[in-house]
Amino acid sequence: xxxxxPVRLDPRIPWFxxxxxxxxxxxxxxxxxxxxxxxxxxxDMGFCEFTSASGLYHENEQTWALIDTEGEPGxxxxxxxxxxxxxxxxxxxLLVARGRRMDVLDLNFGCPAKKVVKKCGGSAxxxxxxxxxxxxxxxxxxxxxxxxxAKFRTGWDxxxxxxxxxGRLLEELGCVxxxxxxxxxxxxxxxxxNWDTIARLVEALEIPVVGNGDVVDGASxxxxxxxxxxxxxxxxxxxxxxxxxxxxxxxxxxGRPWAAPSFDEIxxxxxxxxxxxxxxxxxxxxxxxxxxxxxxxxxxxxGAAALRRRLxxxxxxxxxxxxxxxxxxxxxxxxxxxxxxxxxxx
Ligand SMILES: Cc1cc2nc3c(=O)[nH]c(=O)nc-3n(C[C@H](O)[C@H](O)[C@H](O)COP(=O)(O)O)c2cc1C
Numbered sequence: 354x355x356x357x358x359p360v361r362l363d364p365r366i367p368w369f370x371x372x373x374x375x376x377x378x379x380x381x382x383x384x385x386x387x388x389x390x391x392x393x394x395x396x397d398m399g400f401c402e403f404t405s406a407s408g409l410y411h412e413n414e415q416t417w418a419l420i421d422t423e424g425e426p427g428x429x430x431x432x433x434x435x436x437x438x439x440x441x442x443x444x445x446x447l448l449v450a451r452g453r454r455m456d457v458l459d460l461n462f463g464c465p466a467k468k469v470v471k472k473c474g475g476s477a478x479x480x481x482x483x484x485x486x487x488x489x490x491x492x493x494x495x496x497x498x499x500x501x502x503a504k505f506r507t508g509w510d511x512x513x514x515x516x517x518x519x520g521r522l523l524e525e526l527g528c529v530x531x532x533x534x535x536x537x538x539x540x541x542x543x544x545x546x547n548w549d550t551i552a553r554l555v556e557a558l559e560i561p562v563v564g565n566g567d568v569v570d571g572a573s574x575x576x577x578x579x580x581x582x583x584x585x586x587x588x589x590x591x592x593x594x595x596x597x598x599x600x601x602x603x604x605x606x607x608g609r610p611w612a613a614p615s616f617d618e619i620x621x622x623x624x625x626x627x628x629x630x631x632x633x634x635x636x637x638x639x640x641x642x643x644x645x646x647x648x649x650x651x652x653x654x655x656g657a658a659a660l661r662r663r664l665x666x667x668x669x670x671x672x673x674x675x676x677x678x679x680x681x682x683x684x685x686x687x688x689x690x691x692x693x694x695x696x697x698x699x
């Protein structure tokens with residue numbers, strides 16, 4: 354098992370010692386049904402998508418609906434973003450006063466989206482560290498007993514890498530752990546995540562560092578831990594339509610063999626995902642949001658494109674589930690006589 358650096362754990366989060374593989378917050382993706390599915394497949398913790406502090410503060414119903422954690426079993430974090438220390442503090446106060454279910458409150462200093470950075474939120478705060486500091490102070494003070502963490506990038510651009518400075522500041526201000534995505538804001542999602550930056554931050558801090566960026570399977574998870582000695586590994590894109598990645602990472606780190614899900618299992622899990630989405634969001638929205646997972650889960654299977662078309666032609670969840678049942682009954686397409694072998698992408 355690769356060696357992780359020993360860390361200083363805040364007494365409020367003894368459970369974090371066991372947290373190794375985390376589902377990243379993803380806007381439009383990491384709702385409660387998906388977090389549930391990922392946890393069922395081995396994720397140690399999940400996060401709600403980032404949520405606007407000012408939306409919470411102004412009692413926007415849709416914003417509050419994004420934090421769908423009530424009664425959620427297992428570890429879950431809420432993530433907020435914003436540019437205004439007052440609004441960030443006030444939103445935190447509301448979350449705490451209303452007893453919103455959260456094991457940690459995470460701060461987003463990594464979002465590269467124009468609409469967020471133009472208002473000086475997300476990764477724009479890496480270019481305005483005094484403001485970032487005011488935000489963290491306000492949130493930590495308002496959070497009281499609720500532990501606060503932060504997720505950020507390596508800097509605004511290659512010429513202004515300041516992840517060590519920001520990481521040290523976050524530790525000093527009372528964050529219980531930090532997550533570093535090894536890209537700059539200007540990189541957005543291009544190029545490769547620089548795992549050296551994660552390794553340097555792990556060395557620089559006493560609190561746990563969670564590594565993030567470009568982990569796509571068990572081998573890359575193991576490689577990230579070996580390269581960086583990070584406490585935890587957070588996965589975003591590779592989990593979409595592929596909750597099995599969490600079991601794969603656990604097996605790889607434990608040096609155990611891992612069996613990819615059978616075709617049957619994929620169909621069954623997707624049918625469950627559809628049912629959970631519909632139960633939470635209603636027939637119309639539930640059937641739509643699950644599509645991004647359905648679009649990916651059969652990647653690499655012969656006939657995947659035709660199957661996707663059949664699924665997406667269905668207007669109801671019952672129709673989609675019937676297609677999955679039908680496909681399942683026909684058997685694994687890789688075993689059918691007319692199939693041409695293809696690699697299953699992870
Ligand atoms: C569709 C999508 C939505 C995202 N939304 C968020 C978000 O709400 N909060 C956040 O901190 N990061 C968000 N991210 C960034 C991811 O959490 C993660 O840092 C990034 O994708 C790198 O990890 P990966 O290589 O495992 O995908 C999002 C990424 C994607 C692709």
